[in-house]
Amino acid sequence: MNTPFSPRSRSQSVRPLARQRHATLPFSLSLFASLLLATSPAWAAAAPRLKTDNSLLPADARPALTFKPIVKKVTPSVVNIYSAKTVRQTPAFAPFFDDPFFRQFFGVPFENIPSERRERSLGSGVIVTEDGYILTNNHVVDGADEIKVALADNKTAYDAKVIGTDPQTDIAVIKIEGKNLPAITITDSDQLEVGDIVLAIGNPFGVGQTVTMGIVSAKGRAGMGIVDYEDFIQTDASINPGNSGGALVDAAGRLVGINQSIISRSGGNQGIGFSVPINLARYVMERLIADGKVTRGYLGVTADAAMTCENILCGPCCPSAG
Template identity: 60%
Template sequence: SGVIISKDGYIVTNNHVVDDADTITVNLPGSDIEYKAKLIGKDPKTDLAVIKIEANNLSAITFTNSDDLMEGDVVFALGNPFGVGFSVTSGIISALNKDNIGLNQYENFIQTDASINPGNSGGALVDSRGYLVGINSAILSRGGGNNGIGFAIPSNMVKDIAKKLIEKGKIDRGFLGVTILALQGNTKKAYKNQEGALITDVQKGSSADEAGLKRGDLVTKVNDKVIKSPIDLKNYIGTLEIGQKISLSYERDGENKQASFILKGEKENPKGVQSDLIDGLSLRNLDPRLKDRLQIPKDVNGVLVHSVKEKSKGKNSGFQEGDIIIGVGQSEIKNLKDLEQALKQVNKKEFTKVCVYRNGFATLLVLK
């Protein structure tokens, strides 16, 4: 499914709907015309993509301000579930600002109990006025059907990403270079501000490092955006582009301070990263300091997937950024050397089973 966002044929949908597609065709409700669509750009980190058809005077959707949404608001999910044709289901907003779902790198989902099923992906979640609340993205289900837990990408994020994809065809995100946690428990007693994003580590050479930010600083505001939680900081920085000047407010030792600096990008291959073992994967050893930064249990050992290239063997096999490779075939993997030896022993003409640790669970992937 998809949503028309301009009269001249721009359509927003999910990245996973069009990813790796050779051709894209679009059918509009109430029309027998089949349009060929062009991929304008996609952003795997938010699971959004923009395509375009050659058409004019289309009815484009109106965006609502997703920051104004409340739990209990009535919403309607539109789409083409199971390929049976256009349909509408109703429900309410069950929760807002849902993150750590493990679906996208940048998550700020709207949770709804409106029935969202396979085929609804990329379709609209609208309010009672028909205004766009979000883009239906995923469901939590054991069997692939609807269990009353669906997730949509909020309209404000959709609007921002779609605009940038139309302008540039890609997203050039700025990168702060910090590991952050929420203020909780006794930690709150050490700060005057009771909300924000607590810096627990700073990557050397990053924007944050050059701006003088340190472990223990509590970020409370970036530009005009009040930061109440780590997800606020992560998602807001994710909307900013490389080279953009930002003003960041933070608390250190009981004093409110401010830093202004130019936002840099993330280095593709920082020191210690190896990218020649599995096509499309940048890999690095998982040392104790990295475990602490990423909040990985001490008993988990393996090789960290630092990044995944689009249209690569690694991407097609289902690897995600942040995965930890813990086994290949019957071999246990504790470091890059183990991985290199294990890959040499497998038959490259056959599928290779790779066990990864992801979001607290072991998952089996097949290297194709």
């Protein structure tokens, strides 16, 4: 894994207190209110045909002794993604030798060093439609000029093209040309509860498809500084480099998240992994397929403090108040 909501708008109303002497409300509204509406043009692609199942799991369900039937059902939908891109490398002192003055005296000392190299990476993805749409992470395919997708059997490989990417949520949609592909069933990730059993499926370290089990450790994780829009599902199911873009499924084998990143001091799994909820990933995917991008509205508002404290008068009550 290279390193790993629908947007919520908050409005806050501040009312000045009637008896507050220094209640100032310089609510400087630099309101060039650019609310951009995401509209779908007439030529937009048809909505993908997804398999969905939003039924609730039984609240009194006993823990399963084996997840073999679920794994057999789900693993064909999880693919390995191999990407490559050309990276231009600049020697450490090259900027100095771009100057004609330096070249006049020193020549070009790095002219025998290749200026470009091929960078390869691997990740995972999830087939979400029978005609070949695949959900993955943006950082798995970012900048790639060559993408190969290998199915779970490791016998079938396809060239893939990027349909759209959204760096702000780290979601990307790619497509392979195929028919009757093993599309996964999607459910409502809002129904997940902390403590629910989940399985993480992907291709860690390129060793091959791997399944790990854990629980939902937390929901709505944000403020991690990973991407702009964060509403992560946190899980202790083992997630490692190469799992990026893989599936997080519930105990019924339904897709609830796209594995995205981990917090680790060693580079490996330490029990803190994050997945993008499928409700968010699905919203982004549908926008990317329809429009090629995700358009979001925003309101340019800056606000000063509603109340300011200019002075504190210490009287006999100060020591008692602490």
